[in-house]
Amino acid sequence: xxxxxxxxxxxxxxxxxxxxxxxxxxxxxxxxxxxxxxxxxxxxxxxxxxxxxxxxxxxxxxxxxxxxxxxxxxxxxxxxxxxxxxxxxxxxxxxxxxxxxxxxxxxxxxxxxxxxxxxxxxxxxxxxxxxxxxxxxxxxxxxxxxxxxxxxxxxxxxxxxxxxxxxxxxxxxxxxxxxxxxxxxxxxxxxxxxxxxxxxxxxxxxxxxxxxxxxxxxxxxxxxxxxxxxxxxxxxxxxxxxxxxxxxxxxxxxxxxxxxxxxxxxxxxxxxxxxxxxxxxxxxxxxxxxxxxxxxxxxxxxxxxxxxxxxxxxxxxxxxxxxxxxxxxxxxxxxxxxxxxxxxxxxxxxxxxxxxxxxxxxxxxxxxxxxxxxxxxxxxxxxxxxxxxxxxxxxxxxx
Numbered sequence: 419x420x421x422x423x424x425x426x427x428x429x430x431x432x433x434x435x436x437x438x439x440x441x442x443x444x445x446x447x448x449x450x451x452x453x454x455x456x457x458x459x460x461x462x463x464x465x466x467x468x469x470x471x472x473x474x475x476x477x478x479x480x481x482x483x484x485x486x487x488x489x490x491x492x493x494x495x496x497x498x499x500x501x502x503x504x505x506x507x508x509x510x511x512x513x514x515x516x517x518x519x520x521x522x523x524x525x526x527x528x529x530x531x532x533x534x535x536x537x538x539x540x541x542x543x544x545x546x547x548x549x550x551x552x553x554x555x556x557x558x559x560x561x562x563x564x565x566x567x568x569x570x571x572x573x574x575x576x577x578x579x580x581x582x583x584x585x586x587x588x589x590x591x592x593x594x595x596x597x598x599x600x601x602x603x604x605x606x607x608x609x610x611x612x613x614x615x616x617x618x619x620x621x622x623x624x625x626x627x628x629x630x631x632x633x634x635x636x637x638x639x640x641x642x643x644x645x646x647x648x649x650x651x652x653x654x655x656x657x658x659x660x661x662x663x664x665x666x667x668x669x670x671x672x673x674x675x676x677x678x679x680x681x682x683x684x685x686x687x688x689x690x691x692x693x694x695x696x697x698x699x700x701x702x703x704x705x706x707x708x709x710x711x712x713x714x715x716x717x718x719x720x721x722x723x724x725x726x727x728x729x730x731x732x733x734x735x736x737x738x739x740x741x742x743x744x745x746x747x748x749x750x751x752x753x754x755x756x757x758x759x760x761x762x763x764x765x766x767x768x769x770x771x772x773x774x775x776x777x778x779x780x781x782x783x784x785x786x787x788x789x790x791x792x793x794x795x796x797x798x799x800x801x802x803x804x805x806x807x808x809x810x811x812x813x814x815x816x817x
Contacts, residue, residue: 427457428493432484434476434500435466443709444676448499450626451521455528460491474513475506485514497524501677504553521677522549537600544593551586616665617781619658620693622721623702624713625673628736632702632764633670636773660774664781669696676716683723694724698780699731700773705761706740732760732776739763748772 429452435441449459465480474481475498484496494516502510502520510518519527526546533539621629633639637656658666671693693699701717703710714733721727738744738761748769750759757776762769 427495428460428491429457429495429497430484430487430491430493431459431462432476432480432496432498433462433464434470434480435464436469440709440712444499447676447709448497448521451499451524451528452497455524455531457495457497460493461487463487470500473506474509475500475502478513481510481513484510488514488516495519525675525678537597540593540597540600544590544597547586547590547593551583551590615785616667617698617777617784618667618669618696619698619700619777620669620671620696621700621702622671622693622717622726623673623700623734624704624717625675627673627702627704627707627713628764629673629702630670632700632734632736632762633668635764635767635770637668658777660778660781664778664785666777666781669693674717674720676712678716678720683720693721693729694726696726696729697784698777699726699729700734701731702734702736704737705735706737730780732757732780734773735759735761736764739766739768749776 431445431448431452433441433445433448438444445462445464449462452459463480463484465476467477471477476484487493488496496510496514496516496518498510498518498520500521502518507518507520526542526549529542530546533542621633623629633654633656637658639654639656653669653671655667655669658668660666699721701714703714707713718727721729745761748761749757749772752758757779760769760773760776762773764770
């Protein structure tokens with residue numbers, strides 16, 4: 419039994435294997451999620467099923483085992499590394515006798531802890547309110563009939579449930595209005611960068627892949643870095659010097675994770691727009707993580723969800739210093755000669771020069787493309803002007 423930490427939440431972590439080839443790795447991530455939230459993992463409980471149980475998700479026998487673990491370790495929280503329905507949570511809590519949360523609840527709690535900027539706090543609260551709306555179910559003791567009165571919204575017969583829904587709905591509306599205002603400010607900032615001919619690079623990737631470490635190494639910034647999930651949530655943008663004539667703005671975005679709640683994706687839409695509006699995405703991957711291929715797929719799913727899957731992307735394999743047999747070569751090009759992958763160690767500074775050259779190559783290509791587009795547009799304008807001037811007067815009038 420791990421020693422109890424005074425004042426810290428003692429959690430029992432539960433995972434059910436539905437014939438998942440990556441189940442062991444997913445449970446390791448679940449433990450990391452719990453510890454990142456500031457709790458202590460008292461014990462993990464694992465089960466196998468063909469499909470979830472409708473009432474308790476894991477089945478009555480397994481829930482009894484969880485209850486025994488809660489009693490043995492004097493735990494005060496049970497975490498399921500899955501998505502549970504409100505009814506399932508209520509049924510499990512009746513058996514285990516302590517608070518039960520699922521994967522979405524925990525991720526939302528971590529985001530609430532880490533949000534620092536005003537926009538980040540609004541985004542997290544919006545996601546929490548939207549999630550809470552789905553958790554309002556009948557059956558709780560306080561959901562009794564309310565009596566209407568003069569000057570009180572909600573006439574006779576309105577339930578507490580209905581009043582809660584209306585209040586939460588009003589709060590969601592106000593949060594969206596505030597976020598839209600902040601979003602317009604971001605649009606103005608991005609438009610200014612575009613007019614200045616800035617090449618926009620966004621760092622994306624799975625949480626704890628080393629994005630902020632790479633960002634600090636590239637831009638010589640001091641963004642908060644920690645070896646835990648979702649260490650930073652707020653998007654940070656800094657200038658990156660490559661060479662004269664190439665103006666680069668680099669943005670460090672929030673990390674992604676498997677089964678990222680849709681409410682969070684929607685709430686952080688304004689922040690993730692930095693990735694949508696980028697000219698180049700640096701997709702940072704933890705090269706030492708055995709789940710790296712699955713993590714790449716998970717990140718690409720979120721990028722597709724926000725409409726950023728068509729943007730040029732370079733895979734940056736980070737933490738190569740942790741590999742027993744590091745691969746040879748710093749960059750990998752495709753059949754057309756474009757760089758598609760880079761290998762670096764943001765912590766040790768390995769491969770950073772090659773990554774800068776990669777950004778330079780894409781930046782020059784982007785500059786050439788924009789110059790050609792501007793030249794073509796100017797040429798069409800000149801041609802139209804000459805055609806108009808040389809046309810007969812009656813033709814011009816007809817036009």
